[in-house]
Amino acid sequence: MFSKTAVFRMNTRVVSGEGEALNIGAYVRELGGSKVLIVTDKGIMDAGLLSDIQDKLSEAGIDFKVFSDVLPNPPTNVVAQGAEVAAMVNADLLLAVGGGSSIDTAKAVNVVYTHGGNIKDYAGIGKINKPTLPLIAIPTTCGTGSEVTWSSVITDEEDQFKFAVFSGDLIPELAIIDPGLMKDLPPALIASTGLDALTHAIEAYVSAQAQPMSDAFAIYAIELIVNNLRSAVHYQDNLKYIGNMAIASTMAGAAFTNGSLGLVHAMAHPLGGVFDIAHGIANAILLPYVMKFNLVANPGKFADIAAAMGESIEGLHELQAAERALHAVQSLSLDVGIPTNLKDVGMTLDKLDKVAADAMRSKNVFSNPRRNTLQDIKKLFEDAYYGNL
Numbered sequence: 001m002f003s004k005t006a007v008f009r010m011n012t013r014v015v016s017g018e019g020e021a022l023n024i025g026a027y028v029r030e031l032g033g034s035k036v037l038i039v040t041d042k043g044i045m046d047a048g049l050l051s052d053i054q055d056k057l058s059e060a061g062i063d064f065k066v067f068s069d070v071l072p073n074p075p076t077n078v079v080a081q082g083a084e085v086a087a088m089v090n091a092d093l094l095l096a097v098g099g100g101s102s103i104d105t106a107k108a109v110n111v112v113y114t115h116g117g118n119i120k121d122y123a124g125i126g127k128i129n130k131p132t133l134p135l136i137a138i139p140t141t142c143g144t145g146s147e148v149t150w151s152s153v154i155t156d157e158e159d160q161f162k163f164a165v166f167s168g169d170l171i172p173e174l175a176i177i178d179p180g181l182m183k184d185l186p187p188a189l190i191a192s193t194g195l196d197a198l199t200h201a202i203e204a205y206v207s208a209q210a211q212p213m214s215d216a217f218a219i220y221a222i223e224l225i226v227n228n229l230r231s232a233v234h235y236q237d238n239l240k241y242i243g244n245m246a247i248a249s250t251m252a253g254a255a256f257t258n259g260s261l262g263l264v265h266a267m268a269h270p271l272g273g274v275f276d277i278a279h280g281i282a283n284a285i286l287l288p289y290v291m292k293f294n295l296v297a298n299p300g301k302f303a304d305i306a307a308a309m310g311e312s313i314e315g316l317h318e319l320q321a322a323e324r325a326l327h328a329v330q331s332l333s334l335d336v337g338i339p340t341n342l343k344d345v346g347m348t349l350d351k352l353d354k355v356a357a358d359a360m361r362s363k364n365v366f367s368n369p370r371r372n373t374l375q376d377i378k379k380l381f382e383d384a385y386y387g388n389l
């Protein structure tokens with residue numbers, strides 16, 4: 001019987017549908033916004049994804065300013081610049097348009113703009129003590145989940161360390177899931193962000209802090225991802241599959257913001273901070289190695305994952321059934337072109353001590369299902385570096 005205390009929070013209104021982002025004017029008005037700071041990156045601008053949204057805001061008579069300097073593994077100095085721009089235009093609502101980096105940057109800008117100081121001052125839980133501005137998130141990748149989560153992950157560029165800020169006040173008021181904005185995503189980005197979403201769902205489902213309500217979101221997200229990611233990556237007319245991936249990603253976000261994560265994320269963040277490896281790629285490569293390590297801690301949950309991923313587990317011993325989950329993830333990664341080791345994506349072993357020590361600083365170490373030590377994490381990094389699965 002489930003006996004732990006658990007809280008399930010889903011504060012974000014989620015609106016989904018192709019073309020829904022074009023209703024942005026009405027949503028901003030409804031949330032009381034009249035001066036909007038749009039937080040995005042140059043890639044989104046160059047792809048023309050913002051022009052319709054800007055037109056709709058203008059039509060609704062809403063003032064806005066675009067801050068498009070977001071970088072991958074977003075650094076603190078970009079957050080500071082964004083907060084300065086927000087102050088300059090006296091923003092009363094933030095609109096993030098982009099992937100996880102844009103949404104996390106917008107959350108951090110919101111904190112610095114409303115609280116002052118440096119975003120580093122707010123690392124950890126419970127440091128936000130004043131109201132923040134309403135935030136609308138429009139994800140343009142199908143992998144972040146940040147549109148419904150209470151966390152923002154930022155890189156301390158001096159220390160090459162990725163830290164997280166957690167607060168219920170960071171949760172976006174509204175998420176608009178519009179697959180129309182995702183139809184020109186490069187296949188490699190669909191693959192890596194899709195594997196990030198899968199990692200969110202799997203880590204939340206097997207986490208030591210999993211609970212029935214986060215499990216429900218996690219297991220259905222896993223099912224949606226395995227049934228849609230291959231076609232989202234490879235099929236010419238992929239909009240339906242992209243739409244399903246986008247919903248799966250949001251569901252996986254709801255799962256992990258309540259059920260927490262594990263060693264994949266604890267280890268992926270330092271790879272972003274030190275080597276600037278994209279978050280989705282770091283997770284995608286690490287996922288099977290960490291699953292293999294974790295199987296023995298919670299085989300029943302991994303057996304559920306195997307079944308959700310379409311593996312035949314009838315008649316198998318629980319541990320054998322759990323191993324089928326690893327097989328299913330490896331096969332999906334292979335089919336969508338994920339690299340199989342960290343060496344090929346820029347990790348070097350001279351920084352092994354730093355990345356392992358930084359991984360140990362993550363709270364995800366404690367929610368990982370299997371007890372773990374610094375030595376375990378070093379071994380996992382080494383195995384993933386060489387591709388020894």
Ligand SMILES: [Fe+2]
Binds near residue numbers: 196200265279283
């Ligand atoms: Fe992630």
